Amino acid sequence: MYHNKRFQLEPQYPLLALHHEQIKQCTNAGFLTASKHTFAKTVEHLANLDPDVLQNLAIRLKNGEKVTPQTDAEKLCFSVIHDVDIIAHHIAGSNTSKKYSHNEIWSLIAYRGAPNWFITFTPGDISHPISLYYALTKQKILISVPIKDECRKLLIQNPVAGVRFFHFAVNLFLQHILGVNSDHLGVYGKTGSSYGTIEQ
Structure with a gap:
């Protein structure tokens, strides 16, 4: 920390700092994803996505329904959700980062015991x-x-x-x-x- 604390005392500072950090993490994750060999397939999935099917899936998932993809359009939507999750796991505070944290804890328990x-x-x-x-x-x-x-x-x-x-x-x-x-x-x-x- 610095001797001059004017930024710390600014009421909006914590929120702006958090958003700036999340934007930076999202940008880095996007660049990492774009450099992978699977990126062309991700772009193709996004281009062929049916917005109505995605909206329907989002509503069903929001209502707590367990959704198993049946049609090719639903499988494509789940593939896109998976691709977005890969980016979101690099962003602190996202639901995906929490899910990965849970996986790390369970892996540690499996490796070291309870x-x-x-x-x-x-x-x-x-x-x-x-x-x-x-x-x-x-x-x-x-x-x-x-x-x-x-x-x-x-x-x-x-x-x-x-x-x-x-x-x-x-x-x-x-x-x-x-x-x-x-x-x-x-x-x-x-x-x-x-x-x-x-x-x-």
Whole structure:
């Protein structure tokens, strides 16, 4: 982070930064897909797609119906959906990226066995001095912690500070409590593997 926090304090900054990151990821995924040998087939599928069949499938899927493609037009629509999913899996926060995350977790369980621990970790940023230090616009160390309402207001005005603190706290937890990427054992012994995800 930079000394000048004016971008962090801009109310629209988190939304714009997220959209910019997603556009960048989507563009990169599009270039990766275009460079594959199957891209010509993807273009052909898009050109031959029947919009009415796609609309009908979308409505049925939205209603929770289990849809198995029967006709060639439906199979073509599912092929296009699969091609779009390949691009969407590179975009953070997309449904496809969550689906791939679930697959990674199940693969890790299949490889390493069932996990011994499920840890839900929620660092409290409202009253933590490091979080408040990140949120302050003046570069000074806090001698006295402000009252809770002031702390909440500081973190609402600067959500980047909350994210920075969360990242800092999670890395400390992984390194010192679990012993991940550390030269010492964790509190629970040697960590064979770990997988972390953020609820969205």
